Amino acid sequence: MALMIHNNLTNRKEEFVPIEPGKVKMYVCGVTVYDDIHMGHARSIIVFDVVNRYLRYKGYDVTFVTNFTDVDDKIINRANERGVKALDLSADYIRKYFEDVEKLGVRRADIYPQASTSMPYIIDMVKEIVDRGYGYAARDGSVYFRVRKIPDYGILSNRSIEEMRSSGRLEPNEDKEDPMDFAVWKGVKPGEVSWESPWGEGRPGWHIECSAMIRHYLGDEIDIHGGGNDLIFPHHENEILQTEACTGTHLARYWMHNGMLETKGSDGKTVKMSKSLKNFFKVEDVARKFDRFTIRFYYLNTHYSSPLAYGEDNMLEAQAALKRLWNNYRDLQACARDGPSGNGEEAAAAVEGARNGFVASMDDDFNTRAAIEALFDLARTTNRMLADRTLTAEGAKRVLGFLEEIDAVLGIFPEKEEGDGAFDDVMGILVDLRKELRKRKQYDLADMIRDRLSEAGYIIEDSADGAKWKKI
RNA sequence: GUCGGGGUAACACAGUGGCUAUGUGGCGGACUGCAGAUCCGCAUAUGGGGGUUCGAUUCCCUCCCCCGACUCCA
Numbered sequence: 356m357a358l359m360i361h362n363n364l365t366n367r368k369e370e371f372v373p374i375e376p377g378k379v380k381m382y383v384c385g386v387t388v389y390d391d392i393h394m395g396h397a398r399s400i401i402v403f404d405v406v407n408r409y410l411r412y413k414g415y416d417v418t419f420v421t422n423f424t425d426v427d428d429k430i431i432n433r434a435n436e437r438g439v440k441a442l443d444l445s446a447d448y449i450r451k452y453f454e455d456v457e458k459l460g461v462r463r464a465d466i467y468p469q470a471s472t473s474m475p476y477i478i479d480m481v482k483e484i485v486d487r488g489y490g491y492a493a494r495d496g497s498v499y500f501r502v503r504k505i506p507d508y509g510i511l512s513n514r515s516i517e518e519m520r521s522s523g524r525l526e527p528n529e530d531k532e533d534p535m536d537f538a539v540w541k542g543v544k545p546g547e548v549s550w551e552s553p554w555g556e557g558r559p560g561w562h563i564e565c566s567a568m569i570r571h572y573l574g575d576e577i578d579i580h581g582g583g584n585d586l587i588f589p590h591h592e593n594e595i596l597q598t599e600a601c602t603g604t605h606l607a608r609y610w611m612h613n614g615m616l617e618t619k620g621s622d623g624k625t626v627k628m629s630k631s632l633k634n635f636f637k638v639e640d641v642a643r644k645f646d647r648f649t650i651r652f653y654y655l656n657t658h659y660s661s662p663l664a665y666g667e668d669n670m671l672e673a674q675a676a677l678k679r680l681w682n683n684y685r686d687l688q689a690c691a692r693d694g695p696s697g698n699g700e701e702a703a704a705a706v707e708g709a710r711n712g713f714v715a716s717m718d719d720d721f722n723t724r725a726a727i728e729a730l731f732d733l734a735r736t737t738n739r740m741l742a743d744r745t746l747t748a749e750g751a752k753r754v755l756g757f758l759e760e761i762d763a764v765l766g767i768f769p770e771k772e773e774g775d776g777a778f779d780d781v782m783g784i785l786v787d788l789r790k791e792l793r794k795r796k797q798y799d800l801a802d803m804i805r806d807r808l809s810e811a812g813y814i815i816e817d818s819a820d821g822a823k824w825k826k827i
Numbered sequence: 828g829u830c831g832g833g834g835u836a837a838c839a840c841a842g843u844g845g846c847u848a849u850g851u852g853g854c855g856g857a858c859u860g861c862a863g864a865u866c867c868g869c870a871u872a873u874g875g876g877g878g879u880u881c882g883a884u885u886c887c888c889u890c891c892c893c894c895g896a897c898u899c900c901a
Contacts, residue, residue, distance in 0.1 A: 366831085386901070399901035429899070512896075513830050519897070561899085583901030584831075590900090614832075615895060625893075629900060656850080657840060662833065662894055672839065676850045682864060716841095724841050728849045738865055742858090798860060805862080816864050823864095 358413060360579075361660065361720045363587065363610040364511055368720055371609065373578050379415045380573040381407065382607070384565060384582035384590070385467070387424040388448035389433050392455050393635035394665055395583075395616040395628040401651055402613045402659040402721075403581050404461045408764045409717050419464045420572050422565060423449055426470040426558050431547050441548045442471055455638040460647035460766045466572050470564040474550050476571040477559045480601060481540050481552070489600035493530035496542025496555040502535040505596045511610060512588040537593055539563045562593035569606065570598065580607035584660075585627075587612060617664045625664045636665065645670050652677045652767045655723035677767060683734040684758060684768055685814075685825035686741055690751035692779060693823065699749030701740065706757045709733035713761050723765065730761075744820070772826070786815065786822050793817070 358371040373379050383403045386396055407419045424430075425445035434441040449469070470477070481498055484490035489505070490498050502508055502516070509515055516535060528534060538560040543549035549556040559567075569577055575598070582591065591610065598606040617625040618634050628635045641650065644667075653673035657663050712729030716722045737754055740746035746754075762768045785804060792801040805815045812827050 363831090384901070387899080392901090396901050402901090427899085509830095514897075515829090518829050581901095585896065585900055587831080588896055589898095612831095613901070615901080617894070627895065627900090631900070660832075661840085664839095664894095669839065672851045675852090676839095679850080686864080719842095722841075724849085728841070731849055735866085742865055793860080796860075802861070809862095814863075817859080817862080818864080819858065 356714060356718045358718045359720055360609050360611060362608075363612055364605070364607075366513075369609070371578075373415065374576060374608065377414070377416055379410050379417045379579065380577040381410070381417060381419045381579040381581065382565070382569050382573060382577055383419070383421045383464075383580070384586055385421045385423050386452065387427050387429060388445040388452060389427065389430040390448065390630060391451055391637045391639060393628060393630070393637050394641055395635060397455075397459055397638050397641075397650065398616045398654050398663065399581075399583050399613045400456060400461055401459055401654045403611075404459075404766075405655065405659075405723060405764060406579070406581070406611070406721055407464070408462060408766070409721060412717075412761075412764050418466075418573060420466045420468065420568065421464045422568055423452070423467060423469045424561070424564065425449065426548060426564075427561065435546055445469075445471070455642070458638060458642035458647055458650075460651055462766075468568045468572060470559055471548075473564060473568050473571065474559075477563055477567040478540075478550070478552050480563060480567040480570065480597065481554075481559075483601045484539060484597060487600055489596075490539055491532065492554045493542075495530060496540075496557050497530060497538050498540035498554055499531050499536040500539050500593070500596060500600075501532065502537065502596065503533060505599055507599060507605070508596060509592065510605075511592050511595060514588065514592075537562065537589065539597065562590055563597055565590075566594045566597040566601075566606070569594075570602070575602040576604040577607050579609045579611060581611040581613070584612035584614060611659075613659045614662045617662055619664055619666055625662075628665060641670070645674065648767045648769065649674045649677055651765065652727075655765060655767070656727060658720075658722060658724055660720075680730060680734055680767070681769065683738055684755075686823065687737060687746075687751045687755050687758075689823040689825050690741060690746055691748050691755055692774070693783075694746060694748040694751055695744065697747030697749055699747055699753050701745055701747065702737070702750030702753045705733055705736045705740075706753055710757060710761075717764070726761075726765070730758075733757075782813070782824050786824055789815070789822060 359368045360371045361368045386392055407417060410417045423445070425442065430445050431441050434444040437444065481490065484500065485492065485498060490500050492498050519535065540552060540554060540557050541560055542554070543556040543558065547558065549558050580591070595606050598604065616628045618628050620626050626632065626634065649670065653670055656673060709729050709732065712732065713726045716725035716729060719725070737746060758768055759771065785808070789801045789804050808815055813824055814827055815822050815824050
């Protein structure tokens with residue numbers, strides 16, 4: 356099956372064909388590290404984590420790069436407010452980022468470049484832009500990009516220069532040849548971190564770091580470039596210009612953008628979650644209430660490109676839905692341990708159907724929502740088999756094997772635990788003991804054992820033909 | 828204003844030119860000493876108006892509403 360990706364460059368769903376067969380170079384815009392990450396960032400991080408994981412599931416050799424913007428106005432301002440060095444502040448938030456991302460069950464990217472440590476590549480690229488006539492130095496030591504020199508301007512966001520001029524939002528700037536031009540290098544101002552450059556002391560413009568890092572770490576042209584859809588303009592548009600000025604390529608073959616996370620305001624309307632509106636939920640706070648599996652499930656239960664309104668009710672609903680999958684998972688584990696023996700063939704069709712559903716959905720522009728539906732179908736089917744007692748231990752193992760296989764992509768099932776034969780034997784004795792007590796109608800004792808085990812983290816579920824136990 | 832994305836049952840959220848998804852919640856059954864889990868069944872839907880079609884929720888046009896981008900932003 357072919358993987359299809361909705362490419363924002365063409366606004367069409369296209370078959371994914373990597374530049375180099377079997378290999379994928381992917382870059383996703385990371386965060387500006389001047390504060391803790393919030394649930395909106397978490398969405399982007401988890402979405403592209405799953406893209407990364409699915410590409411690997413498909414057998415691609417993926418190089419995944421995501422950056423930290425650690426040189427920026429907001430960082431400098433906040434550092435000055437707090438009386439600390441800008442790079443110390445950003446270093447703290449980078450450390451915090453990894454702590455938070457840990458709570459989201461995210462697989463690490465291969466490389467996490469930072470603007471501050473990529474300065475040689477950035478300066479080289481600015482130099483090349485100037486040398487090729489696409490950039491010019493202004494009196495204040497800044498370097499601006501000649502937007503009009505690249506006819507492709509607007510290719511990603513479907514804008515024309517004329518439209519933008521007529522929007523009337525451009526402020527004239529005497530240093531610029533054209534008000535549309537943007538800074539690739541900013542001359543230093545008092546109280547700012549800066550680096551030496553051919554244009555004097557200064558620091559990079561916002562867009563240049565991504566172009567430079569991509570070029571240095573991944574090459575002139577990459578397969579997938581991702582980020583939030585709020586970055587399409589101007590950030591990604593300008594990245595394209597900068598790279599095109601140097602290499603003549605479009606920078607990336609496929610552009611993917613996740614939808615914004617929103618919250619419901621007091622007026623009932625939804626609004627984008629953002630730091631400036633102060634309507635965000637920090638990852639660390641949400642992670643105190645909900646585990647990584649629930650948070651991931653919540654995001655993956657919607658297509659990545661759709662807008663999504665966050666609310667605690669929605670998280671609770673995700674928790675309830677995921678519990679259904681987990682109950683089934685635990686029951687399968689119990690069956691794999693204590694179920695009847697056989698060859699496991701009875702589970703083959705269900706597993707095959709689920710795998711086909713999963714792969715077909717994920718191949719269709721990473722439709723995790725539809726993929727999850729395949730999992731619910733599988734759960735219903737296997738629950739029925741468990742109730743019928745037609746599922747054997749071997750069959751249950753097959754299903755579990757499949758779930759572990761696809762969980763390498765989704766990351767929504769609990770970590771696999773090593774079985775302990777001796778412990779299982781002891782639990783078996785307790786289950787038998789309760790069976791005998793129940794037969795003698797000594798329910799108070801039977802219930803006491805059940806309650807105590809429950810307190811200890813083990814659930815016993817009685818049914819007509821015996822009991823089963825599982826860890827919570 | 829320009830560009831992009833949406834409007835689906837109580838809620839959340841998918842897919843599809845005819846077979847009507849999935850989950851949460853609700854209702855009714857089954858199972859059951861109780862608890863829990865599970866199974867079976869039921870109900871409620873495709874923003875408004877046109878058009879194409881034998882047939883549209885799905886395609887086209889138009890209108891309305893919502894969100895985002897155009898300023899830092901995942």
